[in-house]
Amino acid sequence: GESVGLHLPTLSVQEGDNSIINCAYSNSASDYFIWYKQESGKGPQFIIDIRSNMDKRQGQRVTVLLNKTVKHLSLQIAATQPGDSAVYFCAENEGGANNLFFGTGTRLTVIP
């Protein structure tokens, strides 16, 4: 079946560096994508979303890039801080579908 997957299960970065978390998706009909951050023992927290009619969207310290040609999504975090340490999930939604499909997740560890 269709799935959302991530290239790297773990990522370690130095505090202050930029982080890039990647995500591949296989459902070409997906038109809405979300990045969530999940800290240990907590629920997923919305970070940023993007629709398929966009290539890039920026938030506070975060940028999401969407490449529909290769079905690839990335989350860039600028000046990574210790508080950014968490598991990051990408999720996709096919237009009108009732639910989100989540990838496995990438664990980001920020080294002070």
Place this chain on the structure above:
Amino acid sequence: NAGVMQNPRHLVRRRGQEARLRCSPMKGHSHVYWYRQLPEEGLKFMVYLQKENIIDESGMPKERFSAEFPKEGPSILRIQQVVRGDSAAYFCASSPRGGNEQFFGPGTRLTVL
């Protein structure tokens, strides 16, 4: 504006018992979703409900699992005759509209002994 609330946060049951998980959506949200998460895995969709209606239960096991979202009160995910494989974190999300922009609660961690 309070977020999505779930209770209990932790639930321990013995095999064969029943588990009841509650979810109160954000104020103004009438769409509720339940997801299950196993350790080190992503969330898997179970069921989508609106007030008094189950819209999509394609991700929910046919046996022992049921969900409701009554006109008054929280949404309930009910697991009968729990087995060890039911041990997981169960997350509820709510949305003002269907599909997108889902906001998640803190989850209920179910442990079956």
